[in-house]
Amino acid sequence: MTRLYNFCAGPAALPEPVLETARNDMLDWHGRGLSVMEMSHRSKEFVGIAGHAETTLRELLAIPDDYAVLFLQGGASTQFAAVPLNLLPEGGSADYINTGQWSKKAIAEGKRYGAANVAASAEDTNFSTIPARDSWQLSADAAYLHYTPNETIGGVEFHWVPEVSAPLVADMSSTILSRPLDVSRFGVIYAGAQKNIGPAGLTLVIVHRELLGRSRPGCPVMLDWKTAADNDSMYNTPPTFALYLAGLVFAWLKDLGGLEAMAELNRRKAEKLYATIDSSAFYANPVELPSRSLMNVPFTLADPALDKVFQQDAEAAGLLNLGGHRSVGGMRASLYNAVPEAAVDALIAFMLDFEQRKG
Structure with a gap:
């Protein structure tokens, strides 16, 4: 079989060594006589798979201990709602930077739960630029500032991390793991897996523990980060095979340097x-x-x-x-x-x- 070169924006290419390992494990994972897809998510085998994936990710990104690492379902788009549900108090406001289609979707969802102030927008340049920091109109009492470091559709990217007083929230679906990152500068980082992490169906959330437990009344339990953190992402069945593959990708990255x-x-x-x-x-x-x-x-x-x-x-x-x-x-x-x-x-x-x- 000849594999071709895949430039898809997502679901995107996966490393061949990862696919080869998954192929070899498909029917019989490590002599257990079953595949990862057939394991209980609470079995010692899968708990070990998930734990190793988290440990390797923490090593790659040098994630401090005071951050929780969550492996969730629903894609990054679900986090457009989870962010305000967890961080935006009723009657509160949050700041957003609009740099393209994914920013706009996050803003639209934020407006469902409170005042989503568009502090800066690149719409006047047809999303071909990043708004200069000195042009931003930030709120004095914002619960957080949300931005999209890389817009996959327009191909624009922040090559700097904003300095703001509010907790910084970033949709890093298309840039996470592509370079070193100082996690400590962020309150929340979230990312759909299907670009640099693994297959579609898995969502990564890295959240400072001091931001847990702030969800508003009525927040669905499945969107409450504290619920996931308290249960090591095992409150319900996580996307087990996607998480297994993500762990293989993390190990592949580590082996590459x-x-x-x-x-x-x-x-x-x-x-x-x-x-x-x-x-x-x-x-x-x-x-x-x-x-x-x-x-x-x-x-x-x-x-x-x-x-x-x-x-x-x-x-x-x-x-x-x-x-x-x-x-x-x-x-x-x-x-x-x-x-x-x-x-x-x-x-x-x-x-x-x-x-x-x-x-």
């Missing part, structure tokens, strides 16, 4: 693709240079009529899922951890050839 090594690789992949786009009159990237994402690289062709031809020819060349999001069109290459540098090299070679043939 950790997040510093991954950051160097990811930067190199992105820089060579951006260089190809910028040196061409046939391709263009709409994002200002300081705000360009290392994970998601959108680009357009000089003639949009060639978009479908580009995607068809790319797929024939073994380059999958390069179409841009339906809301913006064009192309997008997602360069998550499991996308090898060879995939980027193959994409660049194809782009140069396509330009020569069609330009």
Whole structure:
């Protein structure tokens, strides 16, 4: 079987060594005579799998002991509601930074539970920039500030961590584990797994323990972080197979040299693709240079009529899922951890050839 190069924004590529291990474990995990999918989540075997995954993640991110690590269901979109339900008191307000489609969805959900103040927005630049910090209009009594460090659709990214007095809440679905991170600067970090962690169905929440126990009356028990923390993510059945695979991904990252090594690789992949786009009159990237994402690289062709031809020819060349999001069109290459540098090299070679043939 020949595996092709997958540039999907999510569910995204998984490391081949992880898939090979999962394949070998599928029918018989470590001689137990059953698969991980068939284990009780309260068995000593699965509790060990979950514990090892958390320990490895804590090592990778140097997560302080005063933070709880939760493995939940529902995707990052469920956390759009969980954040205000856990942190925003009734009648309170919270600040949000709007840098794209995922920020907008978080804001819309926040408004269901209180005053969601849009402290800054990049909508006037069609989400091609990050609003300058000195332009933000922050609330004096905000319960938290929410932002999306990387927007997968528009391909814009914060390359700095905001300094604010309120607890900082970040949707890191598309950047977590792609580079080192100072967790202690955040109140809450949450992320859907399907980009850099593992398969869809698992959601990671890292929350400072002092923020637990603040949920408002009426918060569903399944969205209360304290419930999950008090039960080691085992209040109900977690997404067991996804959590098992995430643990394998964490171990794979550790074996590669950790997040510093991954950051160097990811930067190199992105820089060579951006260089190809910028040196061409046939391709263009709409994002200002300081705000360009290392994970998601959108680009357009000089003639949009060639978009479908580009995607068809790319797929024939073994380059999958390069179409841009339906809301913006064009192309997008997602360069998550499991996308090898060879995939980027193959994409660049194809782009140069396509330009020569069609330009």
